[in-house]
Amino acid sequence: MYLIKNVRLYTGRASYERGAVITDGGRIIYAGDEASMTAPPILGGVSVIDGGGGICMPGLCDAHCHAPMVLLRGEGADLPLFDWLSCVQEMEENFTPETIYTGTMLAIMELLRGGVTSFADMYFECADMIRAVIDSGIRANITRGSTSVEGVRSHIDLHREFDGADGRVRVYVGLHGEYTSDENVARAAAETARELGVGVHVHMSESRGEVEGCIERHGVTPPAYFERIGLLDVPVIAAHCVHLTDADIDILVRHGVYAAHNPASNMYLASGIAPVAKMRARGVNVAIGTDGAASNNTLDMFREMRLAALLSKVSTMNASSIAAADVIKMATETGARAMGFDECGVLEAGRPADLCILDGGALHLHGADIASDIVYAACGADVRLTMVNGRVLYRDGEYTTIDAELMRALASSARKSLRK
Amino acid sequence: MYLIKNVRLYTGRASYERGAVITDGGRIIYAGDEASMTAPPILGGVSVIDGGGGICMPGLCDAHCHAPMVLLRGEGADLPLFDWLSCVQEMEENFTPETIYTGTMLAIMELLRGGVTSFADMYFECADMIRAVIDSGIRANITRGSTSVEGVRSHIDLHREFDGADGRVRVYVGLHGEYTSDENVARAAAETARELGVGVHVHMSESRGEVEGCIERHGVTPPAYFERIGLLDVPVIAAHCVHLTDADIDILVRHGVYAAHNPASNMYLASGIAPVAKMRARGVNVAIGTDGAASNNTLDMFREMRLAALLSKVSTMNASSIAAADVIKMATETGARAMGFDECGVLEAGRPADLCILDGGALHLHGADIASDIVYAACGADVRLTMVNGRVLYRDGEYTTIDAELMRALASSARKSLRK
Numbered sequence: 115m116y117l118i119k120n121v122r123l124y125t126g127r128a129s130y131e132r133g134a135v136i137t138d139g140g141r142i143i144y145a146g147d148e149a150s151m152t153a154p155p156i157l158g159g160v161s162v163i164d165g166g167g168g169i170c171m172p173g174l175c176d177a178h179c180h181a182p183m184v185l186l187r188g189e190g191a192d193l194p195l196f197d198w199l200s201c202v203q204e205m206e207e208n209f210t211p212e213t214i215y216t217g218t219m220l221a222i223m224e225l226l227r228g229g230v231t232s233f234a235d236m237y238f239e240c241a242d243m244i245r246a247v248i249d250s251g252i253r254a255n256i257t258r259g260s261t262s263v264e265g266v267r268s269h270i271d272l273h274r275e276f277d278g279a280d281g282r283v284r285v286y287v288g289l290h291g292e293y294t295s296d297e298n299v300a301r302a303a304a305e306t307a308r309e310l311g312v313g314v315h316v317h318m319s320e321s322r323g324e325v326e327g328c329i330e331r332h333g334v335t336p337p338a339y340f341e342r343i344g345l346l347d348v349p350v351i352a353a354h355c356v357h358l359t360d361a362d363i364d365i366l367v368r369h370g371v372y373a374a375h376n377p378a379s380n381m382y383l384a385s386g387i388a389p390v391a392k393m394r395a396r397g398v399n400v401a402i403g404t405d406g407a408a409s410n411n412t413l414d415m416f417r418e419m420r421l422a423a424l425l426s427k428v429s430t431m432n433a434s435s436i437a438a439a440d441v442i443k444m445a446t447e448t449g450a451r452a453m454g455f456d457e458c459g460v461l462e463a464g465r466p467a468d469l470c471i472l473d474g475g476a477l478h479l480h481g482a483d484i485a486s487d488i489v490y491a492a493c494g495a496d497v498r499l500t501m502v503n504g505r506v507l508y509r510d511g512e513y514t515t516i517d518a519e520l521m522r523a524l525a526s527s528a529r530k531s532l533r534k
Numbered sequence: 535m536y537l538i539k540n541v542r543l544y545t546g547r548a549s550y551e552r553g554a555v556i557t558d559g560g561r562i563i564y565a566g567d568e569a570s571m572t573a574p575p576i577l578g579g580v581s582v583i584d585g586g587g588g589i590c591m592p593g594l595c596d597a598h599c600h601a602p603m604v605l606l607r608g609e610g611a612d613l614p615l616f617d618w619l620s621c622v623q624e625m626e627e628n629f630t631p632e633t634i635y636t637g638t639m640l641a642i643m644e645l646l647r648g649g650v651t652s653f654a655d656m657y658f659e660c661a662d663m664i665r666a667v668i669d670s671g672i673r674a675n676i677t678r679g680s681t682s683v684e685g686v687r688s689h690i691d692l693h694r695e696f697d698g699a700d701g702r703v704r705v706y707v708g709l710h711g712e713y714t715s716d717e718n719v720a721r722a723a724a725e726t727a728r729e730l731g732v733g734v735h736v737h738m739s740e741s742r743g744e745v746e747g748c749i750e751r752h753g754v755t756p757p758a759y760f761e762r763i764g765l766l767d768v769p770v771i772a773a774h775c776v777h778l779t780d781a782d783i784d785i786l787v788r789h790g791v792y793a794a795h796n797p798a799s800n801m802y803l804a805s806g807i808a809p810v811a812k813m814r815a816r817g818v819n820v821a822i823g824t825d826g827a828a829s830n831n832t833l834d835m836f837r838e839m840r841l842a843a844l845l846s847k848v849s850t851m852n853a854s855s856i857a858a859a860d861v862i863k864m865a866t867e868t869g870a871r872a873m874g875f876d877e878c879g880v881l882e883a884g885r886p887a888d889l890c891i892l893d894g895g896a897l898h899l900h901g902a903d904i905a906s907d908i909v910y911a912a913c914g915a916d917v918r919l920t921m922v923n924g925r926v927l928y929r930d931g932e933y934t935t936i937d938a939e940l941m942r943a944l945a946s947s948a949r950k951s952l953r954k
Contacts, residue, residue, distance in 0.1 A: 188901025191910065192857040224897045381844035382910070384853040411910040412898045417837065424801035424841070425848075433804040437612040475931070476915070477644045478832045480946075481608025490611065490802070490831040495896070495915035511895070526900075 115139075116504070119148055121165030121471060122484050126172050126447055126460035129484045135170060137467035140504035145461040163506075168474030168498060169484060171442070172459050173231025174415035175449030178315075178353040178374035178403025180237050180259075181246075182209065182217030184224060185529050186408040195321070195383050202408050205532045213528040214239040218246035220525045223516055224413045226252060226508040228494025229470030231501070234351055234374070234403070234453045236288045236315050240268075244276045247283055251507045251515045253468065255351075255453035257288025257315040261295045266302040273310045282503060284312070284454045289345070291317035292328050292336045297343065304345040313349030313454060316340070319362065320354035321385050337362040337371075346371060351452050353403065354379075355393070356386040363389070363396050372399045372452035375444070377421040378412075379405035390426045391435040401449040402441075414494035419445050423489050438485035467504040472496045535559075536924070539568055541585030541891060542904050546592050546867055546880035549904045555590060557887035560924035565881040583926075588894030588918060589904060591862070592879050593651025594835035595869030598735075598773040598794035598823025600657050600679075601666075602629065602637030604644060605949050606828040615741070615803050622828050625952045633948040634659035638666035640945045643936060644833045646672060646928040648914025649890030651921070654771055654794070654823070654873045656708045656735050660688075664696045667703055671927045671935045673888065675771075675873035677708025677735040681715045686722040693730050702923060704732070704874045709765070711737035712748050712756045717763065724765040733769030733874060736760070739782065740774035741805045757782040757791075766791060771872050773823065774799075775813070776806040783809070786818045792872035793818050795864070797841040798832075799825035810846045811855040821869040822861075834914035839865050843909050858905035887924040892916045 116137045123133025125145050134151050136144040144151055183202075190201035209217075214237070225233055232253035237243060240258050247254040256276075260266045269287045277285040287310065289295065289303040307314045319325055319336045332339045337358070340346050346369035355366070355373040366373060375388050393400050402422055404413045419441045426436040450459035457465050472479055478491040500508040507515055536557045543553025545565050554571050556564040564571055603622075610621035629637075634657070645653055652673035657663060660678050667674040676696075680686045686707060693705040707730065709715065709723040727734045739745055739756045752759045757778070760766050766789035775786070775793040786793060795808050813820050822842055824833045839861045846856040870879035877885050892899055898911040920928040927934055 184897075186902075187898070187911065188903045188906040191901075191903060191906035192854055194853050198853065220897065227897065378844065381848040382853065384847045384851050384855075386851065387848060407898070411901055411906065414898070414913075417840075417913065420837075421841075421844070424798060427804045428801040428807060428845075431804045431806065433614050433618065433802065434612055435804070477604075477640065477647065477942075478607070478827070478834070480949075481611075481831055482606075483608045483611060486608040486611035486831065491607065493834070493837065493913045493915055495913055522897075529900075 115160045116163055117160050118163045118165055118170055118471065120167060121170035122167065124169060124171040124484045124488060125462060126443065127462065133170065135461060135469065137504045140467060142461055142465050142467050143463055145463065163499065165471050166474035169472040169479060169488060170469060171488060172446040172461050173468040173470050173500060173502065174229050174445050175401070175453065175459055176225065176230050176233035176404050176413065176415055177351060177372065177401035177449040177452045178376055178405055179233045179235045179413065180406030181221035181233070181235050181243065182214050182237055183406030183408040184221045184413065185213065185217045185525065185532055187411045189408055198383065208532045208534065209239070211239050211242045213531060215242040215246050216521065216524045216528045218243045219250060219516060219521050221407070221413060222246060222250045222252050223513060223518060223521060226500045226513065227497060228414045228416065229497040229500055230413070230415050231468035231470070232450060232453060232455055232458060234315060240272050244283055248279055249515065251505050252502055253282040253455060253458070255284040255286055257286045259288050259290040260299065260303065261290050263299055263302045266299060266306050269306055270310065273312065286313045286315050289314060289316045291324070292339055293324050300340065300343050300345055304343055304348065307348040313351065314345055315351040316345070316353065318352040318355055319357045322357055325357045335359060335362050337365040341365050341369065349454065354385065354388065356380055356388045358389060363393055363398060366393070366398045367396055370399065372401050372448070374401050374403040374452065375422055376403045376405040377425050378418055379409040382409050387425060387429045390422065391430050394440070399448050399452065400444050401452045402445045412494070415445055416492045416494050419489050438489040441489045442485060467501055469501050470497050471499040473498050535580045536583055537580050538583045538585055538590055538891065541588060541590035544589060544591040544862070544904045544908060545882060546863065547882065553590065555881060555889065557924045560887055562881055562885050562887050563883055565883065583919065585891050586894035589892040589899060589908060590889060591908060592866040592881050593888040593890050593920060593922065594649050594865050595821070595873065595879055596645065596650050596653035596824050596833065596835050597771060597792065597821035597869040597872045598796055598825055599653045599655045599833065600826030601641035601655050601663065602634050602657055603826030603828040604641045604833065605633065605637045605945065605952055607831045609828055618803065628952045628954065629659065631659050631662045633951060635662040635666050636941065636944045636948045638663045639670060639936060639941050641827070641833060642666060642670045642672050643933060643938060643941060646920045646933065647917060648834045648836065649917040649920055650833070650835050651888035651890070652870060652873060652875055652878060654735060660692055664703055668699055669935065671922055671925050673702040673875060673878070673922055675704040675706055677706045679708050679710040680723065681710050681719065683719055683722045686719060686726050689726055690730065693732065706733045706735050709734060709736045711744070712759055713744050720760065720763050720765055724763055724768065727768040733771065734765055735771040736765070736773065738772040738775055739777045742777055745777045755779060755782050757785040761785050761789065769874065774805065774808065776800055776808045778809060783813055783816050783818060786813070787816055790819065792868070793820045794823040794872065795820055795842055796823045796825040797845050798838055799829040802829050807845060807849045810842065811850050814860070819868050819872065820864050821872045822865045832914070835865055836912045836914050839909050858909040861909045862905060887921055889921050890917050891919040893918050
């Protein structure tokens with residue numbers, strides 16, 4: 115049982131200049147004004163966390179990541195897309211189950227250090243990734259970036275073994291994208307997801323070339339193609355959604371697709387600017403993701419929120435095109451629902467205790483309004499404490515479930531092994 | 535005398551995976567490979583700074599700021615430009631000399647904490663701002679945002695009293711902008727700068743409305759108007775430069791104008807996207823600035839560098855439109871020259887010791903390349919130490935020249951006094 119006090123509290127429903135949160139057994143039992151808190155029924159010992167006047171808020175939900183790519187950070191920086199891709203893909207061939215575990219764990223350290231409590235990932239060697247998720251205590255939705263029917267079907271064993279583990283792991287079906295698989299693979303992904311009763315995670319309409327190629331191959335845009343195949347009849351995380359027609363947006367709305375917006379990556383690779391304001395106005399569920407660290411080059415969801423807001427404003431030439439509270443919702447509640455963690459993303463009694471606390475001493479975090487401090491001023495390095503499912507996993511530079519020193523050493527060797 | 539060792543060194547001319555820097559009496563006497571360093575002639579005691587494997591680089595140069603606006607952080611967030619302006623201007627009327635000093639000092643704390651060693655500012659109550667600069671040990675170029683001939687002429691006394699103070703203060707002539715003054719004021723600014731033998735700091739072509747208004751009023755764009763008046767015959771820091779024609783860019787090149795690019799502010803206020811790639815290709819000196827914290831909402835030059843790079847890439851749809859090393863140069867060497875601190879911005883023997891050291895333990899700062907780590911992964915909160923003129927002003931949360939606790943308390947009261 116934790117009592118978090120002396121925080122500027124942002125719950126996702128309300129904010130309090132002096133708030134408090136009480137957790138018990140992985141759940142929140144109180145989130146609100148500190149002064150109106152009634153004494154909790156103290157059954158066991160209570161650990162008091164003094165937030166030092168820092169912001170306490172829901173943990174961030176990274177809706178699209180490729181965790182092990184932290185080992186490829188900075189590779190091919192500033193190269194045109196295809197040169198960057200071949201640089202990165204060449205190194206990806208050297209990954210082993212061990213380096214995948216190490217890379218995932220290193221990414222989880224960075225995510226926790228930046229206040230992220232759950233992430234949706236697509237990569238390969240998923241069993242090793244999930245072991246890192248389980249060992250670390252974070253929450254995640256893991257899929258393989260399948261490009262073959264066998265790859266798609268491999269989710270069945272993965273789902274049987276891991277879905278629901280510790281209440282923190284979800285296994286969806288991953289399909290890399292339209293342009294990296296034929297129609298049989300996409301149909302298999304839709305069928306497998308239906309069989310398992312889960313959703314799909316897929317790259318969609320990231321680059322202009324992808325959309326043009328899809329029209330050549332199938333006569334329609336990626337959303338229309340996936341709709342035709344039935345892939346959108348299950349819950350979907352569609353990463354990127356940069357190049358969309360109005361008809362595409364209608365398709366996303368019709369199927370309740372979760373668009374995972376990745377502004378840093380879309381800018382870094384010059385993919386384009388996703389029509390976030392338009393999608394939101396039409397009713398698309400827009401979440402936010404970091405993409406892999408090779409095209410970001412961090413896993414900092416605070417910087418991603420800021421970028422999402424700033425990019426929306428300048429691309430629409432409208433400073434009111436999106437508000438700070440909307441952006442926080444995208445990066446918390448909407449992201450959580452996209453991953454199938456429907457209870458997460460809001461700090462309310464009864465919900466899982468996934469939260470983070472920012473540095474009360476940070477000069478830039480004492481602005482006029484908590485929401486605008488979070489979106490426009492905070493960054494991942496401001497996080498002091500991250501809690502998942504009621505467990506403190508990161509606090510003031512220390513990890514409670516991860517041998518950070520060992521992981522840093524392993525990561526350093528892993529990076530070398532990928533470069534040879 | 536300081537010996538900085540065990541750092542990944544980026545000098546602005548070269549980089550070393552294990553470098554060292556030696557400073558003496560405010561100057562650098564060595565910057566290079568740690569292994570090839572010859573023992574310095576030890577006259578007095580040497581203080582050894584172990585960088586712990588963190589990046590050491592030139593201090594950042596913020597080429598356009600309104601320091602006291604840290605007290606207005608978050609005010610009017612997400613409002614359209616004119617509503618934001620009236621919200622901010624109403625509060626600005628409540629500033630006093632005391633709150634200007636406090637606000638400037640608070641901004642300097644934030645700048646130092648984020649690795650900034652010099653800044654160019656435009657505001658009012660400049661004598662109080664300069665006192666904060668002198669007291670803190672930072673380097674700055676200060677101007678008044680003049681809108682009248684009297685305001686312009688007030689720079690004469692200011693220059694006499696403060697220019698060159700401690701070798702760290704420059705006083706240029708500030709002209710708020712074309713749209714906030716008539717031709718007499720602009721001419722007075724040009725004349726005063728010539729008399730004093732200094733440069734001018736001016737807002738230019740920030741918004742579409744400003745450019746259209748200038749054409750209505752004067753028949754030409756702001757750069758052409760200022761050229762005609764002679765304002766560009768002295769060194770110029772032109773803040774924003776968002777809406778420029780090709781002919782405008784030619785004017786900037788012809789006069790060696792320093793364009794101060796403020797990507798966060800231009801996005802936040804939906805002003806537009808400055809044509810940075812085009813300006814640079816044509817030979818304009820482009821520096822980077824934060825603008826005031828009321829439209830940013832931080833003074834984090836690392837995040838500003840990242841934004842400058844990402845925005846250039848996506849707006850040109852070319853991932854190679856700008857390289858990390860170019861962005862660092864804009865935020866260091868070019869910025870320093872814009873302010874008249876020509877020796878700063880590069881770590882080389884003989885130059886002033888203005889530098890910062892980043893956290894060696896930061897997981898996101900161990901990518902493939904030092905320059906790309908700096909631009910795409912670092913943020914201000916990663917800074918562990920900031921040195922100006924050979925003095926350590928910030929280290930691990932502590933300020934050596936500023937009573938941080940007092941300043942925080944004063945800032946908190948000042949914020950309240952501005953809101954009434």
